[in-house]
Amino acid sequence: MPVDHYENFPVASLLLPRRLRQPVEAIYRFARAADDIADEGDAPAAARLQALAAYGDELDRIERGVPPVMPQFSALAAVIGEWRLPLQLLRDLLDAFAQDVVKKRYADYPELLDYCRRSANPVGRLLLHLVGRTGDDNLRRSDCICSALQLVNFWQDIALDWQKERVYLPQCDLARFAIAEEQIAAACWSEQWAALLEFQITRTRQLLLAGAPLVHALPGRMAWEIRLTVQGGLRILERIGSVRGDVFTQRPVLAAGDWLRIGSRCLRM
Known part of the structure; x- marks a missing residue:
């Protein structure tokens, strides 16, 4: 995945x-x-x-x-x-x-989540319709997972999105951590940048974990599919954290060795 x-x-x-x-x-x-x-x-x-x-x-x-x-x-x-x-x-x-x-910039986190509501959440909701599990709690948890996965993709692709003139990091967060967009353009890592990405990682992980109980409401193989998806997203966040947010020198992705770890974690969900 x-x-x-x-x-x-x-x-x-x-x-x-x-x-x-x-x-x-x-x-x-x-x-x-x-x-x-x-x-x-x-x-x-x-x-x-x-x-x-x-x-x-x-x-x-x-x-x-x-x-x-x-x-x-x-x-x-x-x-x-x-x-x-x-x-x-x-x-x-x-x-x-x-x-x-x-639209190339987002003022704050709620504005970014509103984008995720339309860019990512519909996919999860459509899957729930396919399996007949569209209760309110299931929809809410699916939205958490899908929005979090969209955010994971944003934090992976900061450098790639800059080439498309897009910055998904909320503008208020850039200001809070004293990061100018010129730093993104220059692919320049700093301690402030590491703190900014750790803040985003923590918030995204919390959102992903808030949706994780959805797997217990899904039928058999679909539940395992979502387990893998959630654990894959969490592992990507770990990889971003392990390089302290330096997504400029190498895009964090899942490697072959990650799958054993992901599979083991799925068994404990």
Whole structure:
């Protein structure tokens, strides 16, 4: 489970029951393709927003029972119909990706979490709809896990996001720890930077652990999938912490040796 983009979430792995793999793949393909519109290539902002709006038009057609124009939406339309998935969750993803095109800074943590609410949480909620576990506590815990995984990705990718002119570290936190954006541009580690990242790691770990009890409400193999996801996210945070936040010299990722540790921890959840 590499923690990168929507790989932060279970993507039709062998742990998933066979009947869920096709709908999860359809959700993933939609999210991945829409995210790539916002992030990849060199298209101008207006063209990216227009392409995302076209995706929204396809969701509107699906809602009206009209066949999609884009062939790649046919499988998604079938999944939405069969599993009665809420279209608003898919619209929330498009809204977040469109925001990424035009918004490059976040004033504070609540503003960042509002972005996560639309960019990450819908995926977890869609998975809960697939397994019929949409009680309030389950939704809340899923949101905690998904938002935390999105934050893990942000802290991994500070250097990469800077190349896209994005800074997801809240502006108020940069000011609190006396970090100027020029330090990010220069890939310059300092004790203040280490303290800033340790603050983010602690907060993100707490959020991830707050969602972890969700695994006890999920059926068999899905529960194990989420166990691996949670423990993978926690391990990435440990790796960021082990280099004291120096994500400039090497992007912290899971290595082959991490899996035994992750598997052992899953058994104790």
